[in-house]
Amino acid sequence: MSLPEHKSLGAFTTQETGIRQHTPDYWRASLALFCAGYATFSLLYCVQPLLPALARSFNVSAASSSLTLSLSTLALAFGLLPAGALAEVVSRKRMMLLALSIAGAAALLSAVVPHWSALLASRLVLGFALSGLPALAMAYVSEEFDKPTLPAAMGLYISGTVLGGMLGRTFSAILADVLGWRWAMGIMAGLALFALIVFVILLPPAKAFKPQSLNIRKLIGNFLSHLRTPELRSLFMMGFLLMGCFVAMFNYVSFRLEGPPFSLSSTVAGLLFLTYLGGIFSARLAAPLRARLGQMRALQCSVVTMLASLSLCALPSLYALTVGVGLFTFSFFAAHSLISAQVGSTAPSAKAQASSLYLCFYYLGSSTVGYVGGYLWQHGGWYSLLALLSALLALSLVLTRKQQP
Template identity: 55%
Template sequence: MAEFIVLGSREYRRATLALFCGGFATFALLYCVQPLLPQLAEFFGVSSASSSLALSVTTFGLAGGLLLSGALSESWGRKPVMVTALLLACSLGLATALVRDWHLLLVLRTLLGLALSGLPALAMAYIGEEFDPASLPVAMGLYIGGTALGGLLGRLLTGVLSDLGGWTLALGGIAALGLLASVLFVWLLPPSRHFVAQPLSLRGLLGNFGRHLANADLRVLFFLSFLLMGSFVALFNYIGFYLSSEPFSLSGTLIGFLFLVYLLGIWSSNAAGKLVSARGARTVLLAALVMMLAGILLCLVPWLPLIVGGLALFTTGFFAAHAVASGLVGQRAGGARAQASALYLCAYYLGSSVLGYVMGWVWQHWGWVPLLGCLAAALLLAMVRAWRL
């Protein structure tokens, strides 16, 4: 039997760096529009809630595509699908920088989301199959750290580039950077050794989805992913609108720098993976949710230092919770891990699309405090569900 990738080996370093690059490219391309929402609203003449569709349609496309890509990878293999997805997504990212029609931008962003669906679930499945079980929590934490860095730089650089040359330079620059990361991914990632191809059968695929949905623990994890990601995206979608208005009046660059709190997410996703072995998954998950709720409460105070502190606490908790929940999916699924991961991430990105847009309506009609109240309620519900794991 082929050996697993073991912590400390040369293959471990290559594989974790490759997955880090893949996570970076995926989430830089996905979230680069978030700090640009006020500029997009002004340029295309749309409302704040409508501008959030530039992100919501992408995550919606990603959610739907995950079910297909996860199924195809059970027959075609992990690495070929991931490589194709990344290169196609980078090409679409470059195309978005050239459009001047709002509806065409939304179409391209939807297609970009579909293309990106070929990486997240498959990366999680690859880690579950190829890494030594003792090394898996740390490897998953490193991958989640790469997604955090991608989200950070995608938002940070777009803020800077948009002030230098507008939103078109920002989108084009991020796509070029994603292409470089994708090339490194192709070069570094070892081929699968433990993947066993399954015949592409609709009956088999539906049977796998049915078994996963019948698993009570997985249903809880899917629901948690919907609430966690929806809350996270909603907060960061509308913090830009809140802080660009009076009394803060922050520029695009300064709002972009707020996303430096993602560095804490890189640390917390790794730390959470290590703490699970010592404290247990449920304990670490509940502690992370408490941190997110505390961050929401700090954001209620209209004082910039406390708002930044609240974002930092919220982000730290989110990435810790996501890392723990992602690892639990692979452990509780048994077989057909790519499809289990696809269902988890489908719920994750549906949360981003649905709550990201609905909370825009709350922000537009009622304001900042009711928005935070809705997010706090979602997190309390998540705690109740996590307690049953």
């Protein structure tokens, strides 16, 4: 979306340029979006290392305990479509503020509810509220930053989501061992609300955004147009498959580590989530990798590395499992950064709706494969789960050929 030819405040200077790298607006916007990504994903994924504790506390199965995450991501996935439509009509900053505020309140409620059904309901509300943020953030980056800066800005936003996912999982595991899972969830909610305050203060107003009138037929037409585009369809399906594999791995690796032959405490098992640090770097490295190899080959390298890392996860060695999960995480976030930037640059218009469609598939994969993985874990064990992930990654590797070489 272009701007009129004029000089203006901040980093906007001409029709061809948006926020440029290394300018004050770049750092303010990047830090604000980093905080938003942190808050979103720490709230969403802080329950993941708590699944064994929740299964014991409420006397439910491993697959049932995963519903605390799967229902959140399912609600997020379906909420993304109306959120993406509204994003073309109303202020994006206000919508992101409202989304994070409701999600923070639902997270605090999750920490105190006494019954399993009430916990699932509060997590459902949390997921639906968070649907107002990821597509808006991706659309803000796609429209407000100039084209050469776009991959770096998207990588920095995804780095924030990585940090949120890592700290949400790691801190909640440690806090649960010391204070119990309720205190863990409450403290994580408080930290996310602090990040929300930083976000509100720092994020510059959108300057390239031009609100549309609320035209339901046009909004539906935009969604259908994106779904008819072969390259976008392949990106959406890769998001479904890769995110599904990623969440299934981290849902059940805690059960693997806390059971024989490792028999680790939840704190020690939670340290495995420090492998997310690799994702922070890989999200930033995705842009130069794409510049060197091209979109298709960069994606293929990322998916092949994810696939190869599963062989290490199959070995009965804590060291091999740690390295395998680290490589899996590193490669996943590189692929996610590549796909996210490509969705923004491929969609000719209605970028928020394109981003929301991608993320809808992304979180549907999280819910679907995450829950199915629990069924395989219960009935076939760790190696059945790894076989499922291998098959889905092989399918995503085929889809990379739909991208421009």
